[in-house]
Amino acid sequence: MEWPAFLDEYEKLVFRMNTPRVVIDNAVCSTATLVKVDSARKHGILLEAVQVLTDLNLSIKKAYISSDGRWFMDVFHVTDQNGNKLTDENVLSYIEKSLVTIHYQKSNEINGLTALELTGTDRVGLLSEVFAVLADLQCNVVEAKVWTHNGRIASLICVKDCDSGCPIEDSQKIDRIEALLRNVLKGDNDIRSAKTSVSMAVTHTERRLHQMMFADRDYERKPILQFSADSPLVTVQNLAERGYSVVNVQCKDRTKLLFDVVCTLTDMDYVVYHATINTARDRACLEFYIRHRDGTPISSEPERQRVIQCLQAAIQRRGSQGVRLELCTADRQCLLADVTRTFRENGLNVTRAEISTSGETARNVFYVTEATGNPADSKTIESVRQKIGLSNLKVKELPLIYHTKAESEEEAVGVGGAVLLSLGSLVRRNLYNLGLIRSYS
Numbered sequence: 001m002e003w004p005a006f007l008d009e010y011e012k013l014v015f016r017m018n019t020p021r022v023v024i025d026n027a028v029c030s031t032a033t034l035v036k037v038d039s040a041r042k043h044g045i046l047l048e049a050v051q052v053l054t055d056l057n058l059s060i061k062k063a064y065i066s067s068d069g070r071w072f073m074d075v076f077h078v079t080d081q082n083g084n085k086l087t088d089e090n091v092l093s094y095i096e097k098s099l100v101t102i103h104y105q106k107s108n109e110i111n112g113l114t115a116l117e118l119t120g121t122d123r124v125g126l127l128s129e130v131f132a133v134l135a136d137l138q139c140n141v142v143e144a145k146v147w148t149h150n151g152r153i154a155s156l157i158c159v160k161d162c163d164s165g166c167p168i169e170d171s172q173k174i175d176r177i178e179a180l181l182r183n184v185l186k187g188d189n190d191i192r193s194a195k196t197s198v199s200m201a202v203t204h205t206e207r208r209l210h211q212m213m214f215a216d217r218d219y220e221r222k223p224i225l226q227f228s229a230d231s232p233l234v235t236v237q238n239l240a241e242r243g244y245s246v247v248n249v250q251c252k253d254r255t256k257l258l259f260d261v262v263c264t265l266t267d268m269d270y271v272v273y274h275a276t277i278n279t280a281r282d283r284a285c286l287e288f289y290i291r292h293r294d295g296t297p298i299s300s301e302p303e304r305q306r307v308i309q310c311l312q313a314a315i316q317r318r319g320s321q322g323v324r325l326e327l328c329t330a331d332r333q334c335l336l337a338d339v340t341r342t343f344r345e346n347g348l349n350v351t352r353a354e355i356s357t358s359g360e361t362a363r364n365v366f367y368v369t370e371a372t373g374n375p376a377d378s379k380t381i382e383s384v385r386q387k388i389g390l391s392n393l394k395v396k397e398l399p400l401i402y403h404t405k406a407e408s409e410e411e412a413v414g415v416g417g418a419v420l421l422s423l424g425s426l427v428r429r430n431l432y433n434l435g436l437i438r439s440y441s
Contacts, residue, residue, distance in 0.1 A: 020037050020038060020040075021039070022096050026085055031061075032061050033077070033079070033086040035078055035099070037049050037074040037076075038072075039074075045072070046125045046234060046272050047259075047263055047266045050076075050258050052261050056095070057255060058080060060078055063076045063077065063258065066273075066274050067272075072142055112160060112165075113167055113194040114145070114158070114160065114168040114199075115157070116155075116157040117196065117197045117202075117208070118153070118195070120147045120152070120187075120193060121152065121153070121187065121194070122151055124344065126185075127350045128340035130184055133184055134157070135334045135336075137173070140159060140161070140165075141159050141357075142158050143157075144157040144158065144353065144355035145205055145354055147317050147352055148220065152213065152216055152314070157355075178197070182195075206263075210263050213313070214267060214310065219306075232250070232312050232315045234312055238297050242293070244273065244291060247265070247287070248285070249288075249311060249315070250285050252282055252284070253282050253283055261288075268310060269292065272289070274289040321373070322367035323365055324370060324395065326360065326393070327365075327388070329392040331362040332362075336355065336364070348371070348380065350368055368381075
């Protein structure tokens with residue numbers, strides 16, 4: 001095999017002794033592809049395995065995790081986003097190679113980019129102000145992810161200098177960027193908690209967003225609006241005779257649910273010794289047997305409540321309410337500032353965003369609501385689409401809260417006929433971004 005460049009000879013020996021054994025089986029189960037991983041146990045290894053699968057937007061329908069001494073075994077039942085088994089050889093090969101090397105995952109070097117981390121109080125138009133400041137400072141936004149939860153915002157924005165196309169390394173310019181963005185985040189009432197930082201390398205983007213919101217203690221805050229009574233049910237009990245704490249999670253199933261839960265447990269310094277994950281229709285049931293890294297279970301009622309709060313928050317962060325708008329257009333300077341300003345001028349608030357560029361094309365996803373947090377009016381969405389470009393900005397899916405309304409108002413369904421339910425194969429898009437295939441169309 002080809003060794004990673006950062007391994008010395010001793011590390012290669014250890015690697016040979018502890019290399020995970022990976023088996024991918026399409027014959028055992030008629031409805032899912034089985035991915036089996038046997039590996040030496042270390043803190044965070046489960047998260048890294050789950051991360052490989054969820055980064056390809058695969059659905060984990062079932063999973064069994066068991067740890068025996070210094071070794072552990074994972075079995076994942078996975079499908080693509082359409083519920084089909086995995087048959088693409090590029091996907092299968094990528095999964096196997098990635099899982100074999102999970103012991104040696106490093107922080108992601110951001111190729112030619114500078115990473116900006118922002119946290120603060122969310123408000124209408126905040127994102128448009130952030131992108132306007134970056135445009136004024138000649139910063140080109142190449143990638144970004146933005147989450148909001150319980151009135152807080154966390155974003156990881158990767159930029160490069162507009163003129164040189166290189167990462168921003170000038171210390172004076174970096175200081176100016178941080179200062180101006182911090183002023184934007186502070187607004188009129190967030191003097192203490194607004195934070196900005198700059199880095200040339202980051203951990204996994206979505207894991208970092210969880211860490212940022214956890215550090216911001218979003219889990220302690222009250223939700224501004226509650227659209228659904230279907231909140232995650234989390235219980236924590238101690239199994240005294242075995243020395244474990246048992247965490248049970250029941251909630252609506254969705255993509256990356258297991259990643260969000262395991263990420264939070266790992267970053268709270270708990271070790272998962274055994275776990276079972278089951279899904280049926282749109283429901284998920286996850287059970288984890290955990291201990292602290294020193295081998296002790298949860299020891300107090302305040303700690304138990306904190307685990308419950310943190311897991312509920314982790315599940316809800318990715319479930320931002322709103323209409324999903326997809327923007328696909330030629331990339332240009334000030335594009336994001338212009339688009340988000342249009343949202344703001346029409347009373348729309350961005351609750352979550354994913355920004356990416358592919359060559360000269362911008363591919364962006366926004367979830368938007370009214371300024372009050374209520375569902376956005378279909379006429380407002382249509383007006384925004386006309387201003388930005390009907391062919392460029394499309395409505396791709398509506399949350400459940402909209403479907404009920406649509407059933408009673410058939411003439412309004414589709415936001416003027418523009419609403420489409422797009423399941424698409426995100427696996428192929430991710431492989432395209434990774435350079436493993438030439439097209440995902």
